[in-house]
Amino acid sequence: MRIDPETVERIRQAADIADVIGDYVSLKKKGANLWACCPFHGEKTPSFSISPAKGIYKCFGCGKAGDSIRFIMDIEGLGYGEALRHLAKKYGIEIQETQLTDEQQLAQNERESLFIVLNYAKNYFQHNLLETDEGKSIAYPYFKERGFSDKTIKSFELGYSLESWDAFTKEALKQGYSPDILQKAGLTIVREQNTSPAEQGNEDSRNTRTFDRFRNRVIFPIHNVSGKVIAFGARILKTDKNQPKYLNSPETEVYHKSSILYGIYQAKNEIRTKDVCYLVEGYTDVVSLHQAGIHNVVASSGTSLTLEQIRLIARFTQNITVLYDGDAAGIKASLRGMDMILEEGLNVKLVVFPEGEDPDSYVQKIGSEAFVKHIEQNASDFITFKAELSLKEAGNDPFKRAEIIKDMVESISKIPDSIKRSVFFQKTASLMNIDENLLILESNKIQLNRVKQKEKDTKREDNRQRLSNDLPPGVSVSSGAEELMSFSEEDHAFFPESVPQANPVTEDKPVRSGLSYHEEECIRLLINYGSREVDPGLAPGITLMQYILSEIEGLEFKTPIYQRILLLCREKFIQGTVPELQYFLSHIDSEIQREAIDLATEKHTISEFWHKKHEIYVPTELDKLADMAFTNILRLKKANNEMNMAEIKAKLIQTNDAIEQEVLLTQFMQAKEVEKQIAKELGTVVVK
Incomplete structure (x- = not known):
């Protein structure tokens, strides 16, 4: 089913990138861009950048990038056409669709x-x-x-x-x-x-x-x-x-029930506005509170709280208030999930209702205003809540109190923010009447053990993977080998013969050539400034694309993606057009689009206060476009020339033919002369 290009363009124009992504995450303005925690991978510090001016997003953590259509494709797992229909529905754009044929229906x-x-x-x-x-x-x-x-x-x-x-x-x-x-x-x-015994052998x-x-x-x-x-x-x-x-x-x-929360669609905007999410247990709790005018509420749908659900809430707020029924057993079971909230860096509070009441019954009993007031007056931070609940059970038993303190330190040590940890250590020391330094010391031990355990797990997995790679196809790692690989370094000291010493393994990381970086810079200039005049004063009307393409005519890029974009630029230029930045940012080829976004996105921007407040003017790339293009072309030619010289040297070593050697020497001297000319232009020194 094909949507006509005009309608596609209308959807692109209507689908404001900030508005589209704002339905899924909370955005904060910083400079010209908007920032958020990436919805595609778990993170505590925002590295997901949205550029409203360019209509694109890019995560500097996981590398996800695209425009509003690509975002819907990635976040919803939709195809290109379905993502367009999704946005068309959101913005009230009518799409004329043709009837699907039987073959199209099957292929859908x-x-x-x-x-x-x-x-x-x-x-x-x-x-x-x-x-x-x-x-x-x-x-x-x-x-x-x-x-x-x-x-x-x-x-x-x-x-x-x-x-x-x-x-x-x-x-x-x-x-x-x-x-x-x-x-x-x-x-x-x-x-x-x-089926009957007589029919069991008959497939029909x-x-x-x-x-x-x-x-x-x-x-x-x-x-x-x-x-x-x-x-x-x-x-x-x-x-x-x-x-x-x-x-x-x-x-x-x-x-996937572990990744979704009931009511999140109805609640997301209010969660963002109120900057807090109320977490309840059941469907009816969500519906009743929503009807009472309390819209920032979701439910875990009867499942234990999962990491994916916590990260879903974190898209819209860093604050969670858990609303528990008055059932003591249910409270204890749910407390196990609270450590995960702390570990993700979110702020969590808890509220308990009178015995026999749940959020549904209680809001209908006392009304929405009194319900919200009850939350405000009874919301307790997780550590205080846990301490008060546990101390009631422990009484004066010193052993139980010691276990409670260890459990609380375990929870506090999972908080990533050091200042928050310090505050909670002070509070716990006061509640438990214990020296704060002892709590910090115990926390350090816990964190050190976690690091050691993580190293052991990583080593065990590396060993398992190494052994699996060495085995013939179809043969798996035996339980005995798994057991051997679980030995620690201390075990090896006592059993030196138990595990053969493996040779150090080094990962072969792809190394980019200097030529590749120069090709990248050339493509970056073409994508971002191709339609700009390279030097309005000296060469009015000459675009950067025209200048670069004429200077590197006949040159082929060695990096596949850059060669594809270069060919695209040449094709468009021959047709009489110079593609703007938006053409690349919205390109239907996802690889070209992703590369364009990478080359158009700046992780850091210069503050406007440099000029407004300090009267310091920092030249932009547009101010020095001609110099940048000239220098890049020279470096690109220099890198290609060096590659050519290396190839000539290799051929000279391999050949014994005198005539061929003479031809190659002539070529090498010509290339050496080119090197000197380029070096002179660049102001570099060439060793003779």
Whole structure:
């Protein structure tokens, strides 16, 4: 399915890079650019740069780069066409689509097909709830009893699955969705039917039975950050000991429960605005608080808090407040995940509600204003909360108190910020009536042990990998070898014969030639300033691209990506056009686009205060464009000439033919003369 170029350009113009990325991470302005913690890899210090002027982003940590379309492709895992449709929907741009042929339907990206069928299922469940007699008489009253308004039901797209074995599957098949996609989306379960003994050997007699995963349950659609339905949570309405109370979609290509939070789509903007995320346990807690006007709330959907979920919250805020039920056992179980929040550098507070209450029941009982007031008055930092909870259990038992102190030091030592650690050590020392220096000393021991353990793990993995590489194909590392590789250096001192000494392994890192750097600089100038006049005073109307291409005519670059871009520039110039920077930044070829972004992105910029405050003017590249281009061309020619001289030398060594030697010597002397001329221009010295 093809979208016409005019519509693509309209989408590009409308899709403001800051607005698009701002839906996924919190942005902070620094100079001309915006910065954030990268959504593609875990980091505590922002290295993800967005340039609104150029319409691009680049992470200086993991290297991800692109424009608004590429960002949606990477963050959502979509194809180019689907990313365009996603942005078109966001900005209300109409796309005329042609009907898919059967072949196109089969070739359609499976991931995109999953999104389509999951959205269909969401609409189907909504229809069941609001339009069918069964839904209106059974499921709708349940939501009303929970206090959910029609507006809330529609906002969270709640639904109902009929009390039927295969009502959904039959309807979906009737609408043309394939059984394979329904199964991969986790909506339909396929099982082989039992056959008679006489039929078991006959393949034609084998058949399967399909039935719905969700039956007679209220449905809570689970959305990803951009609002696409990726899974469902379903609560049973009848009391049945043989059925779980809640049933979730299985893991699929688009749904990984450890990486998503229920309500994140509805909450993300408010989390960013309020700069705090309320973390609860269940679906109904999220919906009830949202209806009460408290929108910055998400749930871990009944799973233990994961690192991926913490990093998802960190895109929008550094502050988490965990809202616990009054159940003591549940609190203890959940405390285990708090250390991960601290380790990621986030600030975490905890609030407990009266016994027998949860966020859902309590907000309906006291109202939203009193609920928020309760949070403000009872929110306690994690360390204080943990200490008070543990001390109640320990009483006056000195051994239990000692264990509690060690546990608290273990948690504090995971905080990456040294100032925060210091504050919490002071607080713990006061709470526990113990010398602060002892706590710091214990923390140092813990951190040292972690470093040693990490080194051991790394060494063990290196040994395992080395041994695996040495073994014949199909042979794996035995448990005995794994055990040997787990020995520490101290063990080897006692068992010197136990493990053979391996030769030092050095990694062969690719070394770039000087020529490659000169080619890169040439391409950087062409991409960033190709359409600029190289010297308006001396050569008005002559663009930098025209100047460079004429000076290096006939020269071929040795680095493949730079040669491809050079050929692209030559092709466009022959056609009578000089491509602007945006042409490269939005290029459909991802490799060219990524290289262009790398060459157009500056990690550091000069502060405007140098001129405004200190009256110090720092020349820009545009001010010295002619000199830069001239120098780069000379260095590029010099590097190519040196490579040519090296090749001539190699041929001289290899040949014994007198005539050929004479020709090669002549070529070498000519190249040597070129070297002297270039050196003179550059002001360098050439050894004769």
